[in-house]
Structure formats: C-alpha cells, structure tokens
Amino acid sequence: xxxxxxxxxxxxxxxxxxxxxxxxxxxxxxxxxxxxxxxxxxxxxxxxxxxxxxxxxxxxxxxxxxxxxxxxxxxxxxxxxxxxxxxxxxxxxxxxxxx
Amino acid sequence: xxxxxxxxxxxxxxxxxxxxxxxxxxxxxxxxxxxxxxxxxxxxxxxxxxxxxxxxxxxxxxxxxxxxxxxxxxxxxxxxxxxxxxxxxxxxxxxxxxxxxxxxxxxxxxxxxxxxxxxxxxxxxxxxxxxxxxxxxxxxxxxxxxxxxxxxxxxxxxxxxxxxxxxxxxxxxxxxxxxxxxxxxxxxxxxxxx
Numbered sequence: 428x429x430x431x432x433x434x435x436x437x438x439x440x441x442x443x444x445x446x447x448x449x450x451x452x453x454x455x456x457x458x459x460x461x462x463x464x465x466x467x468x469x470x471x472x473x474x475x476x477x478x479x480x481x482x483x484x485x486x487x488x489x490x491x492x493x494x495x496x497x498x499x500x501x502x503x504x505x506x507x508x509x510x511x512x513x514x515x516x517x518x519x520x521x522x523x524x525x526x
Numbered sequence: 527x528x529x530x531x532x533x534x535x536x537x538x539x540x541x542x543x544x545x546x547x548x549x550x551x552x553x554x555x556x557x558x559x560x561x562x563x564x565x566x567x568x569x570x571x572x573x574x575x576x577x578x579x580x581x582x583x584x585x586x587x588x589x590x591x592x593x594x595x596x597x598x599x600x601x602x603x604x605x606x607x608x609x610x611x612x613x614x615x616x617x618x619x620x621x622x623x624x625x626x627x628x629x630x631x632x633x634x635x636x637x638x639x640x641x642x643x644x645x646x647x648x649x650x651x652x653x654x655x656x657x658x659x660x661x662x663x664x665x666x667x668x669x670x671x672x673x674x675x676x677x678x679x680x681x682x683x684x685x686x687x688x689x690x691x692x693x694x695x696x697x698x699x700x701x702x703x704x705x706x707x708x709x710x711x712x713x714x715x716x717x718x719x720x
C-alpha cells in the first residue's frame with residue numbers, strides 16, 4: 428500500500444509537470460499545474476509520515492500548504508494585471524512579441 | 527479498505543488528468559476541486575484527519591475558489607483550444623514515461639532499503655497507528671507550537687507579504703483616483719438618510 432501510494436504521488440507529479448510544460452492554452456493552466464505538483468509533494472510527505480509513525484512530515488505539509496496558498500494568490504494577481512495589460516491570457520507568443 | 531484506496535487513487539489520477547485535458551477553464555477548475563477533495567479522502571483513509579480537513583478548508587475553500595473567481599472575472603470564452611498533433615501526443619507520452627521510470631526507480635530502491643525491516647511494513651499495512659494516546663490534531667499542535675514557533679511566524683509573515691503583494695499588484699492608479707473622487711463627492715446626508 429505504501430508503494431502504491433508512492434507510485435500514485437509520482438504519477439500525480441508527472442501529470443502536473445506535463446500539464447505545466449505542454450499547455451498551449453492559457454496561463455491559468457500553468458498555475459493549476461503548479462498546484463497539482465505541490466499537492467503531490469505534500470501527499471508524499473504525509474505518506475512517509477504515516478509510514479514512519481512520525482509527526483514531522485505532516486507539519487512540513489502544513490508549511491507547503493501555506494506556500495501553495497500564497498503562491499497561487501500572487502500568481503492570480505499577476506494574471507489579472509497581465510489580462511488588463513494584454514487583453515487576453517492566451518499563450519500565443521508569435522503575435523505578442525512584436526519588436 | 528485496500529479496494530477503497532485503489533478506487534480513490536484511480537479517481538485522483540483521472541481528475542488530475544482531466545484538469546489539463548478539458549477545454550473549458552471552468553470545468554478544469556471544478557476538476558481541480560474534485561482532485562483536492564479526493565486527496566483529502568485519501569488522507570482520511572491514512573488517519574491524518576487534521577490534514578484532511580485542512581486540505582478541504584485551504585485548497586477547496588480558498589485556493590480553488592480563488593481560481594474560480596479569476597476564471598469568472600476574465601473573459602475566457604475567447605480562448606480556443608489548439609488541437610495537439612500526433613507528434614505532440616507522442617512527445618508528451620514519451621516524456622511522461624521517461625520521468626516516471628526515473629523517479630520510480632529511486633522509489634523502488636529506497637523502498638527495498640526500508641523493507642528489510644518487516645515490522646514497520648506490517649504495521650503500515652495493518653494500520654495500527656497509535657501516536658500514544660493523543661489525537662492527531664493535539665499532536666500537531668503540540669509539535670507545531672513547541673518546536674516550530676519561529677517557522678509558524680515566518681509562514682504567517684509570508685502570507686502577509688502575499689496579501690500586500692496582491693493588493694499592490696491589482697490596485698491601479700486610475701481606479702484609485704476614481705474611488706477617491708467618488709468617495710469625496712458623496713453627500714453624507716443623502717447616504718445616511720435615503
């Protein structure tokens with residue numbers, strides 16, 4: 428069951444990473460990818476914490492939660508500023524990078 | 527319980543994939559909420575109750591709702607999903623398989639180093655987890671505020687910085703002036719008595 432959960436966490440991390448790198452859609456998907464990756468890291472800490480009967484993995488997970496929340500808030504604020512400057516959040520480099 | 531864990535795991539991975547596959551941003555945010563909820567369910571299964579409730583409160587209640595607000599606020603209907611070519615799908619699958627093999631090898635190595643001690647493994651499998659007689663919440667609170675006080679303060683400071691940063695980023699000079707003019711030109715009497 429430990430190995431199963433660790434494999435799940437790895438797969439979740441890889442799904443988040445691939446969604447982060449291979450999206451041609453919008454900048455919003457990038458932030459979602461970062462969230463999924465942080466979730467998998469947090470789950471990995473908790474899994475090992477439960478496995479070793481140790482408390483400190485769960486405490487570290489709380490700090491990861493803090494960082495994830497503040498990161499997503501700042502990222503979304505930057506996204507709103509980007510939208511008000513550019514008019515869209517598309518990832519279309521050809522038309523935006525003129526000169 | 528084993529079968530429940532398998533089912534939750536399958537749903538977790540599928541919803542995580544659907545976050546990135548779905549066309550509509552609202553749908554992908556809703557799948558993100560489902561993903562966080564299912565991970566909270568896995569934590570309940572691991573008897574990490576406090577973290578499970580914290581995941582529901584912070585991730586589902588704050589982060590995902592923040593995403594939903596932004597999706598509703600921005601005009602995302604203009605977004606057109608580009609169809610990926612066959613080459614792109616092949617590249618994504620290849621990179622994913624390569625990363626999985628790289629990480630899984632390390633996990634297997636570390637796992638078999640641990641599994642020499644069969645007592646811990648059996649304990650994990652039968653889930654006899656008694657952190658003495660304390661509850662999970664009590665134990666986290668004891669450790670967090672006894673040994674990690676400075677870390678808690680730093681985490682709170684990071685949250686404060688994020689708050690101030692968000693406000694400074696999203697406030698623009700024009701809206702600030704508009705708000706000031708509106709506030710100064712408002713008549714107090716009409717505001718109070720009408």
